[in-house]
Amino acid sequence: MSVSVDIRLKRANKVYNEGEVLSGVVVLQCKEPLPHHGILLSMEGLVNLQLSSKSVGVFEAFYNSVKPISLLSSSIEVARSGKIPGGKTEIPFEFPLQAKGNKVLYETYHGVFVNIQYTLRCDVKRPLLAKDLSRTCEFIVHCQPQKAKVSPSPVSFSITPDTLQNSRERDTLPKFLIRGHLDATCCVVSQPLSGEVVVEHSDIPIKSIELQLVRVETCGCAEGYARDATEIQNIQIAEGDVCHGLPIPVYMVFPRLFTCPTLETTNFKVEFEVNIVIVLQDDHLITENFPLKLCRV
Incomplete structure (x- = not known):
């Protein structure tokens, strides 16, 4: 017998703030009446931490002690044991979005070593040898906006x-001068990063100018911390030997889910940086790094 289960939230974008009510319907479709031993809906918010392969063995205690951090967990029975009629059935539900105890709901974030995720799961318990049915749906939590204005x-x-810090061959480098500015390094996560770059002169032609957004994730415990930087996105803002003295606009939208307001807790940190990368024709890389602080207003 073909049966389908779905969870549909009332908000199409699935974005909620702490203290709001999650509402929607559980949709069951079956050709014939469906006997069941109860339909359970559970909501869970977890922070999953892991170490990079280079840190394995260094923090043995971390592996043995760290567990997913539970931010919220609750469940309700949306239907008692009985029978669902054939056809399409919609069962409404409401869930208050409240953290456990004195914990705080962090913003949804999908990283490499830190993952903050909120899910709804529907389980349909079936009798005898019939296989139980389940469906999972992710929803997105935004942290409370800051009331203060970001100037x-x-x-x-x-x-x-x-000005290059990590260059060992400074004497052999070609002469160049690149100026510019970023409009802000304390950025609102829902607004783009902007600014401009100007190539004043360069002895060697330029091959490419790129913007690289980097996340810096720190995980650990009392025994120590592991800090890893990984690229989120890379945007080319110029190709070829650009006109000297011409302002090149910098414009980068922060990707949803892969960025969040800068976060610092006892067990983990999520920070962000942007690199302006100039690639010369001889494949020399010139990089300028800017730490960013992201917030939501």
């Missing part, structure tokens, strides 16, 4: 061979 403070930069 943008532009950050100017000037890149020359002398």
Whole structure:
């Protein structure tokens, strides 16, 4: 017998804030009447932490002690044992979105070593040898917006061979001067990062100019912390040897789910940086790094 179970939330974007009520319907479709031993709906919010492969063995205690951090957990029975009639049946539900005890609901975030996820799960218990049915649906939690206004403070930069910090071959580098600014490094996560880059002069033609958004995830416990940086996205803002003295606009939208307001807790941190990368024709890489603080207003 073909049976389908679905969870549909009233909000199409599935975005909620703490203290709001999650409402929607459980949709069951079956050709014939469906006997069951109860339909259970459960809501869960978890923070999953893991270490990168390079840290394995260094923090043995971390592996043995860390468990998923539960932010919220509750369940309700939406239907008692009985029989669902053939056809389409919709069972409405409501769930208050409240954290457990004195915990805080962090914003939904899908990272590499830190993952914050909120899910609804529907379980249909079936009798005898029939297999139980289940369906999972993810919803998105946004943290409470800051009431204070974020005043943008532009950050100017000037890149020359002398300003490069990690270059061992400074004497052999070609001469260049690249100026520019970012409109702000304390950014609202729902608004784009903006600014401009100007190539004043360069002895070697430029091949490409790119914007690289990086997440820096820190996990750990009392025994120690592991800090790992991974790329989220890379946007090319110029290709080829651009006109010297011409302002090139910087514009980057922060991707949903892969970014969140900058977060710092006892067990983990999520921070962000942006790199302006200039690739020369001889494949020399020139990089300028800017730490970002993301917030929601």
